[in-house]
Amino acid sequence: MDPTLAGDVVRAGSRARERFYDSRGYGRPVGGDLELAPVEAAHLLYRGDLDSVDGMDFRAFLASAAVPEVAFFVYKDLRDRGFYLSPAREGWVDDPAGADFVVYPRGKGPWDDAVAHRVRVAGERETVPATALGASVLAVVDEESEITYLETDRPDVDGTSDADVPPAEGDLLAERVVCWDPPADLYERAFYGQRLGDDEAVQLSLVEAAYLAQRGSLSVDGGEAALLERGREVEGDRFDRRLAVYADLRERGVVPKTGFKFGADFRTYADVDGVDDLGHSELLVRVIAADHEFAPRDLALDVRLAHGVRKTMTFALVGDDGIDWVSVERLTP
Amino acid sequence: MDPTLAGDVVRAGSRARERFYDSRGYGRPVGGDLELAPVEAAHLLYRGDLDSVDGMDFRAFLASAAVPEVAFFVYKDLRDRGFYLSPAREGWVDDPAGADFVVYPRGKGPWDDAVAHRVRVAGERETVPATALGASVLAVVDEESEITYLETDRPDVDGTSDADVPPAEGDLLAERVVCWDPPADLYERAFYGQRLGDDEAVQLSLVEAAYLAQRGSLSVDGGEAALLERGREVEGDRFDRRLAVYADLRERGVVPKTGFKFGADFRTYADVDGVDDLGHSELLVRVIAADHEFAPRDLALDVRLAHGVRKTMTFALVGDDGIDWVSVERLTP
Numbered sequence: 001m002d003p004t005l006a007g008d009v010v011r012a013g014s015r016a017r018e019r020f021y022d023s024r025g026y027g028r029p030v031g032g033d034l035e036l037a038p039v040e041a042a043h044l045l046y047r048g049d050l051d052s053v054d055g056m057d058f059r060a061f062l063a064s065a066a067v068p069e070v071a072f073f074v075y076k077d078l079r080d081r082g083f084y085l086s087p088a089r090e091g092w093v094d095d096p097a098g099a100d101f102v103v104y105p106r107g108k109g110p111w112d113d114a115v116a117h118r119v120r121v122a123g124e125r126e127t128v129p130a131t132a133l134g135a136s137v138l139a140v141v142d143e144e145s146e147i148t149y150l151e152t153d154r155p156d157v158d159g160t161s162d163a164d165v166p167p168a169e170g171d172l173l174a175e176r177v178v179c180w181d182p183p184a185d186l187y188e189r190a191f192y193g194q195r196l197g198d199d200e201a202v203q204l205s206l207v208e209a210a211y212l213a214q215r216g217s218l219s220v221d222g223g224e225a226a227l228l229e230r231g232r233e234v235e236g237d238r239f240d241r242r243l244a245v246y247a248d249l250r251e252r253g254v255v256p257k258t259g260f261k262f263g264a265d266f267r268t269y270a271d272v273d274g275v276d277d278l279g280h281s282e283l284l285v286r287v288i289a290a291d292h293e294f295a296p297r298d299l300a301l302d303v304r305l306a307h308g309v310r311k312t313m314t315f316a317l318v319g320d321d322g323i324d325w326v327s328v329e330r331l332t333p
Numbered sequence: 334m335d336p337t338l339a340g341d342v343v344r345a346g347s348r349a350r351e352r353f354y355d356s357r358g359y360g361r362p363v364g365g366d367l368e369l370a371p372v373e374a375a376h377l378l379y380r381g382d383l384d385s386v387d388g389m390d391f392r393a394f395l396a397s398a399a400v401p402e403v404a405f406f407v408y409k410d411l412r413d414r415g416f417y418l419s420p421a422r423e424g425w426v427d428d429p430a431g432a433d434f435v436v437y438p439r440g441k442g443p444w445d446d447a448v449a450h451r452v453r454v455a456g457e458r459e460t461v462p463a464t465a466l467g468a469s470v471l472a473v474v475d476e477e478s479e480i481t482y483l484e485t486d487r488p489d490v491d492g493t494s495d496a497d498v499p500p501a502e503g504d505l506l507a508e509r510v511v512c513w514d515p516p517a518d519l520y521e522r523a524f525y526g527q528r529l530g531d532d533e534a535v536q537l538s539l540v541e542a543a544y545l546a547q548r549g550s551l552s553v554d555g556g557e558a559a560l561l562e563r564g565r566e567v568e569g570d571r572f573d574r575r576l577a578v579y580a581d582l583r584e585r586g587v588v589p590k591t592g593f594k595f596g597a598d599f600r601t602y603a604d605v606d607g608v609d610d611l612g613h614s615e616l617l618v619r620v621i622a623a624d625h626e627f628a629p630r631d632l633a634l635d636v637r638l639a640h641g642v643r644k645t646m647t648f649a650l651v652g653d654d655g656i657d658w659v660s661v662e663r664l665t666p
Contacts, residue, residue, distance in 0.1 A: 046530065059504065059511075059513055062504075062506065062511070063504050063506060068507065069506045069507055069508070069509065070507075070508075076530070123508060124593055125508070125567050125568060140593075142591050142593035142594070143508065143509070143538040143539065143540070143591050143593065144526070144527050144536070144538050144590065144591045144593075145509065145527060145529075145536055146527070146591070146593070146594070148593070148594060171392065171395075171396050173395065173396060173402045174401065174402055174403075175402070175403075175456060175458070175476065176402065176476070176478065178392075178395070180392055193477070194477050194478060194479070196478075197379065197409070203477075203478055205476040205477050206476065207476070234458050235458060257477065258475050258476050258477045258479065260457055260473075260475035260476065260477075260479070260481070260629075260630055260633060261475070261479070261481060261633055261637060262633075262634065262637060263630050263631065263633050263634020263635075263637065264634075297593055297596050298596065300593060300594055300595075300596050301595065301596020301597075301634065301635075301638060302596075302634075304594060304595060304596065304638060305634060305637060305638045305641070308638070308641040308642070309641070
């Protein structure tokens with residue numbers, strides 16, 4: 001059997017259909033014959049189930065332009081883990097957009113309806129648009145061909161914390177506001193700011209102060225405008241994006257606090273009754289522009305860190321039409 | 334007592350000398366009198382040890398331009414932790430360059446010779462030149478005025494691993510090289526590359542392959558030039574920097590492997606005898622240009638992650654005159 005490469009399919013004949021599709025889920029049956037994607041043919045060559053394709057052995061086929069090596073590594077790894085999977089091609093699977101492979105639950109195959117994962121493949125040096133995440137597994141192949149699987153989702157971000165506080169007054173310093181005699185609720189119940197020391201004074205970050213000023217809950221010299229101007233001076237466009245996300249989180253009943261120690265914009269608490277009983281913060285939030293392109297290495301870093309501190313890495317994509325939320329977590333398929 | 338602000342010193346008189354310098358290490362004695370730096374005066378105002386400076390109470394003094402708030406927060410925090418410290422000013426301390434404060438060991442003060450830490454203060458939005466690190470503690474004040482202390486050092490990077498291997502041949506694919514029939518030592522003893530699968534074939538990253546080709550230990554079509562060209566195609570200038578650092582580490586007896594899962598360029602093993610007995614990798618290495626400016630948040634992220642996986646975050650600064658090594662670790666003073 002010497003299957004032939006024709007464009008982007010490998011035609012493998014009727015015996016191959018029985019041997020490879022019916023029993024092990026490779027390829028797509030066309031009439032009584034079998035079409036294989038090049039990555040599937042590469043795997044059959046690698047396993048010794050095929051001797052050659054168009055005269056090429058595995059080594060020659062992998063060195064040819066027919067199959068990207070990163071796709072082969074991911075295909076092989078998922079097969080090694082006991083999955084059947086299909087290339088996400090038009091006509092081969094339902095809804096192929098945004099994925100490279102459709103992976104079936106263990107024990108299932110292309111003749112069943114169930115889907116376990118939709119997998120998008122990227123080399124570590126490729127960038128990945130933020131908008132491509134949210135409904136798929138990103139399989140990143142690093143320079144040593146190790147694969148990191150990142151599950152992406154569109155989480156519901158909400159909580160029960162109350163954003164309302166009585167009005168306060170403050171002094172705008174260089175990059176923060178100090179309220180010298182604030183209502184106790186400001187810090188103690190609603191968890192705005194931090195104590196300056198042992199007395200009642202509370203310091204607010206610029207983003208906290210700007211949000212409170214927008215709600216009419218904080219007066220400073222120059223008002224909201226002075227806070228926005230200062231924020232933009234020290235952070236540029238990022239300030240407006242961070243303020244939009246801060247406000248959105250507060251409106252959703254979630255308390256954002258700085259995520260600096262984790263390299264993020266915010267860590268968040270969903271259910272704050274008061275600072276005496278805070279519990280564990282659940283999310284790390286990084287604020288990005290909706291047209292952001294991720295370097296996979298930065299994603300790996302964020303997700304690894306979040307996992308290590310038992311939080312979920314969450315990206316707030318800020319665009320003209322509002323904020324989209326995407327969570328990313330490590331997956332062992 | 335109403336001390337006066339004169340330029341960048343606060344003149345506090347002879348009683349202040351006795352009360353603040355002799356017993357608690359504030360300021361610098363000049364003749365029989367005492368000069369305070371504004372940050373010291375702010376702390377004395379905050380504690381209620383001074384009522385006013387030039388008619389300003391603590392609130393007014395902090396809101397004035399006399400003292401940067403981030404310096405005050407760090408000064409206060411170190412005092413709260415039981416240290417005496419001096420502003421690193423010419424004439425006040427030996428060797429003030431590159432530091433904002435000189436911190437004495439607990440129980441010691443400016444009248445002793447010992448120094449515990451040289452501290453540089455940065456707000457989280459300021460960038461820090463890579464060349465400024467290596468002999469000081471960086472105190473980063475985040476937007477909520479929490480302080481992260483990062484100890485920076487110039488580590489000795491060395492090990493006992495052997496970089497020599499018998500020559501091998503390989504095929505250059507898109508972003509890696511496969512050696513189909515390599516000498517066993519390549520992977521098993523010297524830990525170049527990874528197995529492709531269950532057989533003998535070993536895949537090398539482009540940086541591993543380029544290093545081996547430079548040493549005459551690897552032949553591919555087009556030789557070293559083809560590997561350098563491909564590396565620059567997919568990584569730009571970064572490839573040459575990474576290759577220089579890879580080679581330097583190998584020459585020092587250290588084995589670099591990809592640090593992708595940790596968001597770094599390399600993780601390193603100092604004492605490799607063979608892959609069967611690898612042990613724990615010690616360093617995470619990030620390769621940067623010598624003129625790099627750190628965003629403190631990125632530093633915090635790297636250092637936190639490295640700590641979580643029990644490795645030391647290490648930066649390789651690649652400049653025209655070679656490579657400088659800087660390690661950064663969290664410190665609790």
